[in-house]
Amino acid sequence: MQKRPKLNLRAEARQSQVIGYIRVSTNKQDFNNQRLEILEYARKHNINIDEFLAIEISSRKDTKQRRIDELLTKLNEGDTLIVSELSRLGRSVGQVITIVDQLIKLGVHFIAIKENIIINGKHDLQSKVMITMFGLFAEIERDLISDRTKQGLMAAREKGKLLGRPKGSLSDSKLTGKDELIKEELKYGVAQAAIARKFGVSRTTLVNYIKTRNL
Numbered sequence: 001m002q003k004r005p006k007l008n009l010r011a012e013a014r015q016s017q018v019i020g021y022i023r024v025s026t027n028k029q030d031f032n033n034q035r036l037e038i039l040e041y042a043r044k045h046n047i048n049i050d051e052f053l054a055i056e057i058s059s060r061k062d063t064k065q066r067r068i069d070e071l072l073t074k075l076n077e078g079d080t081l082i083v084s085e086l087s088r089l090g091r092s093v094g095q096v097i098t099i100v101d102q103l104i105k106l107g108v109h110f111i112a113i114k115e116n117i118i119i120n121g122k123h124d125l126q127s128k129v130m131i132t133m134f135g136l137f138a139e140i141e142r143d144l145i146s147d148r149t150k151q152g153l154m155a156a157r158e159k160g161k162l163l164g165r166p167k168g169s170l171s172d173s174k175l176t177g178k179d180e181l182i183k184e185e186l187k188y189g190v191a192q193a194a195i196a197r198k199f200g201v202s203r204t205t206l207v208n209y210i211k212t213r214n215l
Contacts, residue, residue, distance in 0.1 A: 016078040022054040023088045034084040041113050077107030085114035174201050175209045183215055
């Protein structure tokens with residue numbers, strides 16, 4: 001009976017990868033700076049960067065648009081993610097915490113160069129302390145935002161500013177600036193439905209516009 005060849009499991013084992021994530025708003029110089037920071041860190045610590053995932057987009061966009069979702073699907077246990085600073089991952093501490101927590105659950109090593117944060121991808125004491133501290137910072141951040149909002153509203157009231165849209169003010173419409181044209185159409189007896197179609201609005205919108213503008 002012919003013996004089966006032994007499988008070389010070590011050769012078939014998946015090689016871990018190192019990904020550098022870069023996010024900029026619009027500044028090309030900032031993109032180059034982030035890339036250089038990551039490469040310099042990798043050189044000093046004998047790390048080989050396998051891939052850069054870069055995106056030019058505002059932090060206000062969601063994780064899919066910022067390619068964070070794509071990034072998380074690329075990373076597996078034992079892989080490493082490097083960013084120049086934590087703010088590249090999200091616009092708030094809360095967002096950063098959520099993403100870092102996902103990285104830990106995936107078993108991914110995480111490095112934030114500016115903050116000198118190194119997480120080894122395990123649910124050990126260091127990671128738990130780090131996430132707890134992030135959570136505390138997120139709570140402080142929410143409280144500060146809430147306080148600033150309240151103080152801003154209070155200051156506005158003290159100065160006599162009316163908050164919200166002034167009573168009786170008219171909002172902009174697709175029909176704004178077309179008053180004379182609408183009057184002309186109405187003058188010659190054109191049906192309101194036909195006028196609405198001409199200006200690309202519904203008949204209800206047109207009727208409300210005519211009523212609020214006394215046309």
